[in-house]
Amino acid sequence: MTVQQRKERERAGRHRLILTTARELAEAEGWDAVTTRRLAQRIEYSQPVLYSHFRGREEIVGAVALEGFTELTAALTADPHASVAGVAAAYVGFAERNPAVYDAMFSLASGLPFADEATPAPLHDAFTVLLDAFGAVAGDTDRGLFTEVAWAALHGLVTLTRAGRLPPEHTARRIEVLVDRLVGGAA
Amino acid sequence: MTVQQRKERERAGRHRLILTTARELAEAEGWDAVTTRRLAQRIEYSQPVLYSHFRGREEIVGAVALEGFTELTAALTADPHASVAGVAAAYVGFAERNPAVYDAMFSLASGLPFADEATPAPLHDAFTVLLDAFGAVAGDTDRGLFTEVAWAALHGLVTLTRAGRLPPEHTARRIEVLVDRLVGGAA
DNA sequence: TCCGTTGTCTAGCACTGCTAGAATCCGACT
DNA sequence: AGTCGGATTCTAGCAGTGCTAGACAACGGA
Numbered sequence: 001m002t003v004q005q006r007k008e009r010e011r012a013g014r015h016r017l018i019l020t021t022a023r024e025l026a027e028a029e030g031w032d033a034v035t036t037r038r039l040a041q042r043i044e045y046s047q048p049v050l051y052s053h054f055r056g057r058e059e060i061v062g063a064v065a066l067e068g069f070t071e072l073t074a075a076l077t078a079d080p081h082a083s084v085a086g087v088a089a090a091y092v093g094f095a096e097r098n099p100a101v102y103d104a105m106f107s108l109a110s111g112l113p114f115a116d117e118a119t120p121a122p123l124h125d126a127f128t129v130l131l132d133a134f135g136a137v138a139g140d141t142d143r144g145l146f147t148e149v150a151w152a153a154l155h156g157l158v159t160l161t162r163a164g165r166l167p168p169e170h171t172a173r174r175i176e177v178l179v180d181r182l183v184g185g186a187a
Numbered sequence: 188m189t190v191q192q193r194k195e196r197e198r199a200g201r202h203r204l205i206l207t208t209a210r211e212l213a214e215a216e217g218w219d220a221v222t223t224r225r226l227a228q229r230i231e232y233s234q235p236v237l238y239s240h241f242r243g244r245e246e247i248v249g250a251v252a253l254e255g256f257t258e259l260t261a262a263l264t265a266d267p268h269a270s271v272a273g274v275a276a277a278y279v280g281f282a283e284r285n286p287a288v289y290d291a292m293f294s295l296a297s298g299l300p301f302a303d304e305a306t307p308a309p310l311h312d313a314f315t316v317l318l319d320a321f322g323a324v325a326g327d328t329d330r331g332l333f334t335e336v337a338w339a340a341l342h343g344l345v346t347l348t349r350a351g352r353l354p355p356e357h358t359a360r361r362i363e364v365l366v367d368r369l370v371g372g373a374a
Numbered sequence: 375t376c377c378g379t380t381g382t383c384t385a386g387c388a389c390t391g392c393t394a395g396a397a398t399c400c401g402a403c404t
Numbered sequence: 405a406g407t408c409g410g411a412t413t414c415t416a417g418c419a420g421t422g423c424t425a426g427a428c429a430a431c432g433g434a
């Protein structure tokens with residue numbers, strides 16, 4: 001029994017190693033640099049080992065993304081009585097601190113189902129946190145719909161800034177403007 | 188002279204052919220399907236011909252994107268006295284009708300410089316149209332900054348919807364909510 | 375008619391994700 | 405203790421990618 005247990009433990013360790021290595025590599029050099037060969041080399045195994053843990057590259061991205069959702073939820077919940085402005089700033093801050101993970105979560109093909117009955121819990125949890133924060137100022141607008149809009153607005157700021165479409169200097173002011181409008185428009 | 192002129196004409200025609208073919212292929216099967224080999228095959232030339240017109244694949248994407256900005260400007264200017272809601276709807280409509288071109292413009296690496304002195308005119312023009320529309324309701328907020336926020340919000344809606352992160356059914360209602368808040372918040 | 379330039383193509387490089395099948399290792403049983 | 409069997413890992417390879425060097429052909433000008 002103990003033998004099998006040890007093997008499973010080792011296997012789980014390697015699973016983690018793959019994910020943390022993929023994430024490090026992605027944050028350091030971008031997801032394009034996360035090739036199966038380089039990843040295999042870094043964990044000091046051959047390529048096929050990756051495929052005994054994940055169906056393929058996309059599933060690795062998806063696994064990193066999933067971790068990201070859990071961390072995002074934690075980041076947004078850090079201050080339990082945060083204002084809308086606080087949550088918005090926390091959201092953008094998370095994206096800035098973990099750009100590659102953010103890409104995995106929202107921009108890259110990760111194979112994760114979203115608005116779907118099969119949506120994994122971490123995704124659902126993250127949205128729930130946003131719902132709690134933004135739903136409070138939805139006024140007579142549908143809370144879910146309003147949260148989606150607020151989320152999309154934040155996401156747009158993040159992606160356009162990251163893609164070099166918006167100069168990063170005034171990010172804080174943009175968040176301010178956005179939050180002002182979102183909150184101020186409550187009936 | 189006429190010989191050289193004819194050659195230049197033919198060359199320009201092929202240039203256009205490459206771009207329209209790339210665009211068609213991208214809209215039909217996504218940019219991943221636009222490989223240099225397939226593109227070359229479709230225009231009935233060999234691969235290296237592409238490189239006599241463009242530095243590489245990325246420059247082709249950039250050229251399609253540039254066309255997209257011109258068309259986007261046209262789409263947003265179609266109704267010269269459009270309301271903010273009208274412009275917002277036109278923006279999202281353009282993205283929905285031309286998803287691949289929209290990707291080239293905002294999501295993919297296109298090599299186009301944005302907030303930069305070297306920003307091509309079509310990009311600048313497109314932003315100016317948005318500035319005219321959204322700047323009018325900026326209130327005491329900086330017009331440029333406010334327009335950036337509004338644009339980012341629309342962009343977020345578009346990308347999250349296209350990536351399957353938001354169910355597409357209520358897009359119109361989301362635009363409505365967004366515009367309400369943006370306009371309603373004016374001091 | 376021949377030459378030279380111009381333009382195009384064939385063939386190839388180094389890389390990608392992914393996989394079949396060989397090789398190896400190691401626990402278990404006689 | 406020695407051998408077997410099954411799980412595990414690796415080597416080697418496929419088909420595809422973007423891109424390019426160098427061979428080749430086509431064609432206008434002398």
